[in-house]
Amino acid sequence: MLISVLLVVAGYAGAMADETEWTDRYVILSGDEQTGYLHVREENGAAQLEYFVDNNGRGPKNSQHIVFNPDGIPVSWTITGESTFGDPVNEFMRWEDGMFEWRSQADSGHIEAATPPLYVANDSSPWSLGIYTRVLMNLAERSLDVIPGGTLSAEPVETITVAGQDMTIWQIGGLDMAPSHIVLDRNGRFIGTAGGGIIHEDFRDAREELLRVGQELSQARLDNLHTGLAHTFDGPLRIRNAHVFDPHTAGITGPHAVTVFDGVITLIEPEAGAPDREGEYVIDAAGGYLVPGLHDMHVHMNAQNGLFHLAAGVTSVRDQGNNPERLHQLMRQIDSGEMPGPRIVPNGMLEGRSPFSVRNGLLAGSLDEALEIVRWYAERGYFQIKIYNSIHPDWVQPIIDESRRLGIGVSGHVPAFVTPDQAIGGGYDDIAHINQLMLGWVLNEGEDTRTPLRLTAMARAADLDLGSDRVQRTVSAMRENAVALDTTAMVLELLMLSRAGEYPDNVRGHVEHMPVGYQRRRRVAHVTINTPEDDQRYRAAFQTLLDTLAMLHGEGIQLLPGTDAGTGFPLHRELELYVQAGIPAGETLALATLRAEEFLGRDQYLGSIERGKLADFFLIDDDPTQNISAIRQVRFVMRGEAGYMPAEIYTRLGVRPFGTPVEIRAPENRPGDDE
Incomplete structure (x- = not known):
């Protein structure tokens, strides 16, 4: 019988001590402090898990039972316990006789399936990442559509030696806003996350090494992600035909032409009569609204x-x-x-x-x-x-x-x-x-x-x-x-x-x-x-x-x-x-x-768009003093010396953009250019 996760920590741990020996024991860490554990027993094509986290007076606590087919795909999965803030969890999935069904806090459904699809659990534990990776690593494309939706992918990104054993760090994409990095040994056993949040007890002394590698991988991903997103200007940037929100009066002024140079607002002129100047980059705000950052x-x-x-x-x-x-x-x-x-x-x-x-x-x-x-x-x-x-x-x-x-x-x-x-x-x-x-x-x-x-x-x-x-x-x-x-x-x-x-x-x-x-x-x-x-x-x-x-x-x-x-x-x-x-x-x-x-x-x-202040502001199409939700449709952001197109950022991050990017007209002639 699965152990109730509603017991207090001491009682819960004491009850678990009476169970059959666990195959693997993991520690959950926050900073350098242990905040929980994960215990796993695998035998005869099935696994039993006990997962407990108590950090800042809260944390998920659950018991799980999983049955696998010969390919390592779960065909039965039950999760009972409570979520991070104590809401009851009673999740299950089952594939049998060509029918697949599931129920979680988030969703439920059933489909006909000749073979079991890969289910992504809603209230699970980090050990699930190992399940998904072992399935994906045996596929030619290392990519698979999953239930209830989306596509998971797995990619080996680095081989490391931990405590004398060769291990592989895998990058798992498609689960969230950023990929996860997990560590598997040569037999595909889950060792932990490269970020050091969970690690097998046998390798706890190697946590700092895994943390270092995880930080390096995350930094490399970020460096690649950031490339080309910042728009910089070697001359003045003029934003024309723009209304401006003034926080001093909580009202709108303009339209104006707002000029930025070297990250500072240098000119705010009435749009009517503001001449074009050589050497300027120009954005036509088309009557849109500039709001301080x-x-x-x-x-x-x-x-x-x-x-x-x-x-x-x-x-x-x-x-x-x-x-x-x-x-x-x-x-x-x-x-x-x-x-x-x-x-x-x-x-x-x-x-x-x-x-x-x-x-x-x-x-x-x-x-x-x-x-x-x-x-x-x-x-x-x-x-x-x-x-x-x-x-x-x-x-x-x-x-x-x-x-x-x-x-x-x-x-x-x-x-x-x-x-x-x-x-x-x-x-x-x-x-x-x-x-x-x-x-x-x-x-x-x-x-x-x-x-x-x-x-x-x-x-x-x-x-x-x-x-x-x-x-x-x-x-x-x-x-x-x-x-x-x-x-x-x-x-x-x-x-x-x-x-x-x-x-x-x-x-x-x-x-x-x-x-x-x-x-x-x-x-x-x-x-x-x-x-x-x-x-x-x-x-x-x-x-x-x-x-x-x-x-x-x-x-x-x-x-x-x-x-x-x-x-x-x-x-x-x-x-x-x-x-x-x-x-x-x-x-x-x-x-x-x-x-x-x-x-x-x-x-x-x-804090405001004024001459001499730093150029921190963003551009939207509609008046936010009439409809505050207009701030969701950001088209362009200036943060000091760099400009950003949110549509470009969101595309890189796997998010469908909210607003269309602006066009930046580069200067045709600059003072001092050769004729």
């Missing part, structure tokens, strides 16, 4: 998503917690022009050590360690300290005080057993995530927000009275202490309103353009809905969240549009939600441009 105030950057941000018109981001070494390297690569990406403002994540710790950033086991980490971040120029869930309540004020002494700001979650009012009064500059604020109005004393409760308790907001003393006391404190809110409302929409088998409103407008793996992941639930009443409570609670956005904006609280995501599209949805909440589109755009830069102290050279 958007700023996402909550991301966790990696090298893979820089292009996604730029293609969406996101030219600046605030990184809210990352591996410092990797973030420093990425910032150097972007600043030098080696890699395309947005301008990055780094925040240093500071987490307390506990069973619920997140592994981004740096962990402290004592107050002294926490204060030393604050000093480490400060001397490296970080903008803020980001306090996280497991920081001990008694440490919060000393951390804030030390940050203030060193001239560094404070952002973050409200740690468990601390109230938002305490964080606000203690000296936070902004609170990260609107639920971290609202939980202070719905939680009972002693409830632990290091668990998924920080999501599920939001259902209580269905009954929340925003006019109550409890709420208004917090709002008054935010206003008096000039504390902002990093909203990430779209994350809460995705988590609270996603339903199995359906696309939520959160992804409409871009999901149809995405690879099938991305589409499928967006048709899963994140909270457990047992009754229609459960569904209605989450929907009513989300409306309260939108009402909270409108109330805070009306009270003069600065909203910082952030997403906690990495593909750019979510920021478009975040701004749509602001407008849905009742904030005018022009004011919403001002919050995502100039107001964000004012918060970061960079508004003297970023």
Whole structure:
């Protein structure tokens, strides 16, 4: 009998110890810390798996049973357990007597099939990558159409020696936005991922080597991906016939002719009467609209998503917690022009050590360690300290005080057993995530927000009275202490309103353009809905969240549009939600441009399209102050000295483009050219 994955970790591990010996044992790692395991038993053409991850108070947990045909293709596959946020998983596929059927959170179906097709599991484990690769490596084309859709491909990219054994790194494409790199030994046994997130226990000492190789492969892919996408100009670039969004007034001016040279806006002239000049590159905006580059105030950057941000018109981001070494390297690569990406403002994540710790950033086991980490971040120029869930309540004020002494700001979650009012009064500059604020109005004393409760308790907001003393006391404190809110409302929409088998409103407008793996992941639930009443409570609670956005904006609280995501599209949805909440589109755009830069102290050279400022802006066809969704149709992006065509970027990334590229007319004659 399969073991229930709903047992606590200790009980779960103890129960597994009574089972027959496992064939293979793997460790799940985040940074240098173990956050889970995968145990596999293979015998008689079948496999049993137990998969457990607990990272930041969440993670998938499931039991699997797979039966293979002689070619290694699954003909039966059952997965039971829970998804990352605890929603029940009961997935299966079966091929029998020429009929294939499947059911997952995302989809279900049945087809006639004389031979078993290859099924891509929805809620599985990294071990599945080995299954797919072993099937593909025996095909001449190493490519195969799969169920429920799409095409998988496998390519051997490097042979390495690990612990004296020859192994092959395979690149698997077609599953997601970027290919996966996995390691198989000479017998086709799955050893782990080249990124080091999972590795066989027998080869754990080789993780650093696999991590290095994986980073090199990813960098080589990115170098190839980036080639030729940046359009640079050895003379002035003039964008003609363009209306301009002005965040100072939240209105539209123009039409203008806007000139850029060496990454700086040098001229803004009325279009009427602006003469053509020799030596200029010219883009005819055809009456379109230039918008200052958007700023996402909550991301966790990696090298893979820089292009996604730029293609969406996101030219600046605030990184809210990352591996410092990797973030420093990425910032150097972007600043030098080696890699395309947005301008990055780094925040240093500071987490307390506990069973619920997140592994981004740096962990402290004592107050002294926490204060030393604050000093480490400060001397490296970080903008803020980001306090996280497991920081001990008694440490919060000393951390804030030390940050203030060193001239560094404070952002973050409200740690468990601390109230938002305490964080606000203690000296936070902004609170990260609107639920971290609202939980202070719905939680009972002693409830632990290091668990998924920080999501599920939001259902209580269905009954929340925003006019109550409890709420208004917090709002008054935010206003008096000039504390902002990093909203990430779209994350809460995705988590609270996603339903199995359906696309939520959160992804409409871009999901149809995405690879099938991305589409499928967006048709899963994140909270457990047992009754229609459960569904209605989450929907009513989300409306309260939108009402909270409108109330805070009306009270003069600065909203910082952030997403906690990495593909750019979510920021478009975040701004749509602001407008849905009742904030005018022009004011919403001002919050995502100039107001964000004012918060970061960079508004003297970023945030608006003005002479002398850096040339960070994007071009769309329609007026975003009348229809905020017009920002989805980006045709051209300027980020300093380089211009980008989103259509070209998306084509490289396997995404169907949203807008048509502009035409750039090169100069026929330049001053100084020979006659």
